[in-house]
Amino acid sequence: MLIRKPNDIPSSEITPESVYINRRHFIGKTAGIALGGVAGAGAIGGAIAGRPGRAAAQTAQVGQRDWSAVRTELGEELNSFEDVTTYNNFYEFGTQKEDPARNAHTLRPRPWTIEVGGMCANPGVYGLEDFIRPGTMEDRIYRLRCVEAWSMVIPWYGFALKDVIDRADPLGSARYVEFKTLLDPEQMPGQRARVLDWPYVEGLRLDEARHPLTILATGVYGQDLPNQNGAPIRLVVPWKYGFKGIKSIVSMTFTEQEPFNSWKRSASHEYGFYANVNPEVNHPRWSQARERRLGPNCGVFSCEQIPTMLFNGYVDQVAGLYAGLDLRVYY
């Protein structure tokens, strides 16, 4: 059954308290929520419009909670809202990192529809609000490792992709799910340049798609996704390179064939279908052994270069998916 929620209520306001209480590394939550309720709006405005700055304090109260003490399971600090929303790869709005923040205002993320189709029992076209079930929404603090050898830590807000898959009820013969981004050069001016074959296509094997770490995110820092981050809904697969995280999704199709994802289509010797983070398998033109961790410890004259972890540090959770698969061949 689909539960509707009115459009005008920000998703952050109806986040169940259990979400907050469940955070393992969340310290001083009560004070944070109280303070965040008052200072939240101002802090968000300041972070967007204010002078650039990456001080943690500046974005500590983005959204409804105090994020300053939040860490990953490995104790890593979050990147600021500023970092997350001004340094983006979203070629639909230009190929430079600062382009999406500058150009994505032309995207109209609401109203939004998503078409679910292909080999499943319950195909259909859904409004975004029918897709999202408020009760399942939660914050997920994930590392994001870009294929370009930089990384961030981002507090996404979203729900398990499995939830949508179960509702669609794929046929037994379906093995993959393919996603597409909106195709509309009016809203996405970067699509006028044939840098990639538009629309952007990505896909997952169904077992990867059903994995509990795989989410569809509609927000970051507890609030709706800014356009440049893939509003209104995007994929997040934390053990894969960032380009697997397709943005502004308009369709989901269950298939028997492996989807031919955009970067593989663009340069198949450099980018594969799997794109699992792997320090042992280099990009043909650069090393994947290390990554530059952007954020609090990254300045003009020094920036942490840290060793890249197999499956981006989620090896315990996902290694089982790839038992017997040669990761050098299926990169």
Added chain:
Amino acid sequence: MNKKRRVLLLKGLVWLLCLAPGVWLVWRGFTDRLGANAIEEVLHRLGDTSLVILLVTLSITPIRRLTGWNDLAPLRRPLGLFAFFYLTTHFLWYAVVDEGLAFEFIVEDVIERPYILAGFTAWLMLIPLAITSTKGWIRRLKKNWQKLHRLVYVATGLGVLHFYWQVKADTYWPLVATTVLVALMLLRIRQARRPSQRSLAD
């Protein structure tokens, strides 16, 4: 205005225009406007600047021959040296700031990554050109000076290749650079076949 004053004025303009990208970067650094990946931003802008100035340097002689405006000839030396300055800063930024002088990584990069090898070779090639850019060296090397300094075409070609090899999909600017370089070389070859009064660097 006599020739000496015109040249002085043009050289002043070259200094101003060539210093501007550096000043701009420093200003962005001080005001925290370099974005989340400041090190990479500085690295890329230093590389861009160097390549653009190199291409401008190479365009001086063709333009001079086309227009007969000989006042431009003395601009080649400061332009070339500015390009070398930005390229050296680009390399040092990579080696010292980006890689933190981790030699095992730098050596691995140069050996295993063709685009880094290309850029590194271009820089090595420009070192003797920068050293021999003085009047004394022009006199000493005589005709060999010009031969030696033709290396600038090879170095610029490697620079363009270095640029091209590292973009992921958007090859627009590398292709613009390639087109400019090829056009300049074709012009130069055509002009070299025609007799005309030539002047060495002065």
